[in-house]
Amino acid sequence: MRKMILLICVLALATVGIAPLAAQDDMMGPSVMLAPGEDLVIGFGAALTGEGLAPFGIDIRRGVELALEDRPTVTVDDVEFNVALDVQDSMCSPEGGQTVANRFVSDDSIVGVIGLMCSSAAEAAAPIFDEAGFSTISASATAASLTTSDFTSFNRTVPTDAAQGLAAADIIVNVLGATNVAFIDDGSAYGTGLVDVIIDAYEELGGTVAIRDAVTVGDTDFRALLEDISATDPDLIYFAGFNAEGARLIEQRFDVGLEDVPFMGADGIYGSELVDLAGDFAEGVYATRPIPASSDELDAFAERYIETFGEEPPSAFNTNSYDATNLMLDAIEAVGYIDDQGDLVIERETLSEFIRSASFDGLTGVIECDGTGECSSADIGFYQITDGAFVQQELEMMEE
Structure with a gap:
C-alpha cells in the first residue's frame, strides 16, 4: 500500500555549505497520496456515548451516512475512489477532542474530518489539527470563539452562537416578556460562551440578570442551585447545556416552587431525548435551534431520514452534517489531482483554501x-x- 503523507522539505545543509536541491517555489506542504484502488478516508468525530449526548452524535452521523449514500465515490481527473468513513467517539469534552484529534493526525490515510460535535471538544482539538494542516468541518460546534480564535483547521456548517445568542435574547425580552432571568450554563465552551452572548444582548434590551450560575456535568441533584434561583423571583430560567442536566433542572424546579417559571434552552436540549428524560415535566419548555431553509429537497430528505432510520431525527444537526460532508467531497474533487504515477494527491493547504472560500446551495440553504x-x-x-x-x-414580538 502506498498511503503516505508527503512532506517535501528543502534541507539547508549549512554546515557543509551545500545549496538546496530544489527551488523554494517547488516545495509542497503536507499532502495525502492515494494509489489507484485505495479508499479515500474521511474522519468523523462526535459524541456517540453518554446520557443525553449520544442521540446528537448518532443523528449527525446519520446525516453523513446519507450524504455518502448519495456520493459513495469521488472522481478526480476521471479516476474514481471509494469514500470510507473512520468513525471515532470524541465524547463532549476537551479530553475526548484531543484524543480523537491525535488519532486522526497520526493516520496518514485521513484526508479531512467531519466534526467535532461539541464546542469543548472542537476547541481542544483545533490546535492539534492546525499543526498538522488538517481541515475539519463541524455540523454542530456553535461556540462563537471557534471562529474568532485564529484556528486554521476549524470550519462549520451551522450558525455561530453569536447569532443564536442574539436571537435568544430578543425572544426572551420581546416575545416572552421576561426581564428578570436566571441564567445557568454547564461550564463548557458551548454553555458559557452562549450565555455570555445572550446576557450582553439581553442587558442591552433592558433585562436584569437575576442570577448566573453553572452546573457540573454529571451531577444529578440541582435542588440547592434551584432554591437559590427561587429566592431571586425570576420570570424565566435559561439553561445553556445538554439534555441530561437540562432534564434534571426542568424536573427538579418543581420541587422548589418554580414549576410556573418558564424554562428555556438552545439546540443543546432540542430533540426527543429531552422529552424521554424529563417526561411530562418537559411540557411547555422552550428552545432555539438553527433551521434550514424550506425547500422540496429538504422535505424529501426528511421523509428519507424517517424511512431509513425508522424515527424522527433526535436532534437538529443531520442536515448540517449532510452539507458538511458534501462540502468536504466538493473540496476534494476540486483540488485533488492525479500525478504521473497515477496516484491521487490532495494538498492539505489547497484543500483548506477551497473550503474556506466555498459557496454552494446546500440542504440547509446557501453555504457560503x-x-x-x-x-x-x-x-x-x-x-x-x-x-x-x-x-x-x-x-x-411584544409591543413596545
Missing part, C-alpha cells in the same frame, strides 16, 4: 464560507414542547 470558518446562513427557529414534542412557534 467567509474565510474564518463560518459557512452557514441558516436562520434561528423558536420552539416549545407541546404534547410531548417540540413545535415551532411564530415569532410575534
Whole structure:
C-alpha cells in the first residue's frame, strides 16, 4: 500500500555549505497520496456515548451516512475512489477532542474530518489539527470563539452562537416578556460562551440578570442551585447545556416552587431525548435551534431520514452534517489531482483554501464560507414542547 503523507522539505545543509536541491517555489506542504484502488478516508468525530449526548452524535452521523449514500465515490481527473468513513467517539469534552484529534493526525490515510460535535471538544482539538494542516468541518460546534480564535483547521456548517445568542435574547425580552432571568450554563465552551452572548444582548434590551450560575456535568441533584434561583423571583430560567442536566433542572424546579417559571434552552436540549428524560415535566419548555431553509429537497430528505432510520431525527444537526460532508467531497474533487504515477494527491493547504472560500446551495440553504470558518446562513427557529414534542412557534414580538 502506498498511503503516505508527503512532506517535501528543502534541507539547508549549512554546515557543509551545500545549496538546496530544489527551488523554494517547488516545495509542497503536507499532502495525502492515494494509489489507484485505495479508499479515500474521511474522519468523523462526535459524541456517540453518554446520557443525553449520544442521540446528537448518532443523528449527525446519520446525516453523513446519507450524504455518502448519495456520493459513495469521488472522481478526480476521471479516476474514481471509494469514500470510507473512520468513525471515532470524541465524547463532549476537551479530553475526548484531543484524543480523537491525535488519532486522526497520526493516520496518514485521513484526508479531512467531519466534526467535532461539541464546542469543548472542537476547541481542544483545533490546535492539534492546525499543526498538522488538517481541515475539519463541524455540523454542530456553535461556540462563537471557534471562529474568532485564529484556528486554521476549524470550519462549520451551522450558525455561530453569536447569532443564536442574539436571537435568544430578543425572544426572551420581546416575545416572552421576561426581564428578570436566571441564567445557568454547564461550564463548557458551548454553555458559557452562549450565555455570555445572550446576557450582553439581553442587558442591552433592558433585562436584569437575576442570577448566573453553572452546573457540573454529571451531577444529578440541582435542588440547592434551584432554591437559590427561587429566592431571586425570576420570570424565566435559561439553561445553556445538554439534555441530561437540562432534564434534571426542568424536573427538579418543581420541587422548589418554580414549576410556573418558564424554562428555556438552545439546540443543546432540542430533540426527543429531552422529552424521554424529563417526561411530562418537559411540557411547555422552550428552545432555539438553527433551521434550514424550506425547500422540496429538504422535505424529501426528511421523509428519507424517517424511512431509513425508522424515527424522527433526535436532534437538529443531520442536515448540517449532510452539507458538511458534501462540502468536504466538493473540496476534494476540486483540488485533488492525479500525478504521473497515477496516484491521487490532495494538498492539505489547497484543500483548506477551497473550503474556506466555498459557496454552494446546500440542504440547509446557501453555504457560503467567509474565510474564518463560518459557512452557514441558516436562520434561528423558536420552539416549545407541546404534547410531548417540540413545535415551532411564530415569532410575534411584544409591543413596545
